[in-house]
Amino acid sequence: xxxxxxxxxxxxxxxxxxxxxxxxxxxxxxxxxxxxxxxxxxxxxxxxxxxxxxxxxxxxxxxxxxxxxxxxxxxxxxxxxxxxxxxxxxxxxxxxxxxxxxxxxxxxxxxxxxxxxxxxxxxxxxxxxxxxxxxxxxxxxxxxxxxxxxxxxxxxxxxxxxxxxxxxxxxxxxxxxxxxxxxxxxxxxxxxxxxxxxxxxxxxxxxxxxxxxxxxxxxxxxxxxxxxxxxxxxxxxxxxxxxxxxxxxxxxxxxxxxxxxxxxxxxxxxxxxxxxxxxxxxxxxxxxxxxxxxxxxxxxxxxxxxxxxxxxxxxxxxxxxxxxxxxxxxxxxxxxxxxxxxxxxxxxxxxxxxxxxxxxxxxxxxxxxxxxxxxxxxxxxxxxxxxxxxxxxxxxxx
Numbered sequence: 001x002x003x004x005x006x007x008x009x010x011x012x013x014x015x016x017x018x019x020x021x022x023x024x025x026x027x028x029x030x031x032x033x034x035x036x037x038x039x040x041x042x043x044x045x046x047x048x049x050x051x052x053x054x055x056x057x058x059x060x061x062x063x064x065x066x067x068x069x070x071x072x073x074x075x076x077x078x079x080x081x082x083x084x085x086x087x088x089x090x091x092x093x094x095x096x097x098x099x100x101x102x103x104x105x106x107x108x109x110x111x112x113x114x115x116x117x118x119x120x121x122x123x124x125x126x127x128x129x130x131x132x133x134x135x136x137x138x139x140x141x142x143x144x145x146x147x148x149x150x151x152x153x154x155x156x157x158x159x160x161x162x163x164x165x166x167x168x169x170x171x172x173x174x175x176x177x178x179x180x181x182x183x184x185x186x187x188x189x190x191x192x193x194x195x196x197x198x199x200x201x202x203x204x205x206x207x208x209x210x211x212x213x214x215x216x217x218x219x220x221x222x223x224x225x226x227x228x229x230x231x232x233x234x235x236x237x238x239x240x241x242x243x244x245x246x247x248x249x250x251x252x253x254x255x256x257x258x259x260x261x262x263x264x265x266x267x268x269x270x271x272x273x274x275x276x277x278x279x280x281x282x283x284x285x286x287x288x289x290x291x292x293x294x295x296x297x298x299x300x301x302x303x304x305x306x307x308x309x310x311x312x313x314x315x316x317x318x319x320x321x322x323x324x325x326x327x328x329x330x331x332x333x334x335x336x337x338x339x340x341x342x343x344x345x346x347x348x349x350x351x352x353x354x355x356x357x358x359x360x361x362x363x364x365x366x367x368x369x370x371x372x373x374x375x376x377x378x379x380x381x382x383x384x385x386x387x388x389x390x391x392x393x394x395x396x397x398x
Contacts, residue, residue, distance in 0.1 A: 029287065032288045043166060065105075069294070091126070157171065280355040
């Protein structure tokens with residue numbers, strides 16, 4: 001990295017981003033459709049934003065998405081993609097625990113969606129699972145339909161079993177590892193999309209990273225536990241930032257890149273002029289639509305930790321198009337302007353205010369900095385320094 005590049009990188013910490021010129025599409029491109037194919041779970045994790053959040057409407061929804069709703073979803077996706085002319089769209093099978101829907105229902109859903117899309121549109125299907133049902137016919141269906149598999153795992157047995165437990169109180173780690181071992185078999189290894197880990201300050205960050213790394217994930221996704229100004233994080237400001245910095249230093253200092261870590265890569269990419277790739281970091285974020293088992297259309301699932309009226313849009317797949325849904329204020333919350341309080345912050349344009357749910361307070365809605373703003377500032381400034389130092393070292397070798 002040259003001196004001028006390093007200066008440019010530093011300026012991005014405090015300067016507004018400028019988007020490239022161009023005519024915006026007549027309709028918002030849909031980056032990802034999150035299809036809640038099953039709304040129940042075979043674990044009772046105490047950190048779950050669905051079952052432990054403010055929005056409890058899952059209790060009154062069908063456990064499984066019906067074939068009629070699946071067909072409506074497929075048709076709406078096809079219509080939207082044709083209208084926007086986009087060449088790719090992501091589909092995430094989600095829950096609850098989506099694999100509880102069973103191999104046949106999962107395969108039918110994927111085939112219906114792909115059949116409804118233009119042949120020129122790539123459909124990238126992912127399933128986010130707790131890993132307990134990764135075996136036998138389920139793996140065959142996922143392989144046959146080219147489905148990438150993300151698995152939730154919080155580290156070693158102690159870390160995972162602290163929160164990810166069965167309804168009877170038993171741990172899940174051993175069964176998750178069995179699922180990962182099945183996924184690691186040569187026939188299925190190519191399906192492995194990565195590991196999702198919710199940060200817990202009780203776990204050592206380096207040990208957590210290395211325990212996840214032992215499963216050879218192509219990527220790791222560190223998530224901050226969902227919190228709001230009403231339900232604040234269980235630690236002083238900066239604690240989560242320091243945890244992530246320790247994990248970053250271990251990841252960054254490796255002689256070779258061992259795996260991707262999405263939050264670190266997104267920040268580094270933005271510092272070097274790229275666009276944000278996560279819903280929790282950056283000013284311009286991908287448009288994501290959630291479709292519940294009953295066909296209700298909603299936005300980012302994380303909003304379930306705020307208040308029910310921010311999630312319940314009244315829109316339904318049978319009566320509203322995807323374009324109408326993406327324009328709804330609750331679903332378009334990913335594009336909210338930065339709060340005024342973020343203006344003086346030197347990392348505001350990289351942070352983007354954090355995950356929108358983490359800005360919520362009952363009195364002021366989302367017009368607040370993130371409850372993790374101090375943590376994100378620590379992390380981003382630390383990563384900026386590491387990137388600049390690496391650039392200087394590279395320049396010195398040239």
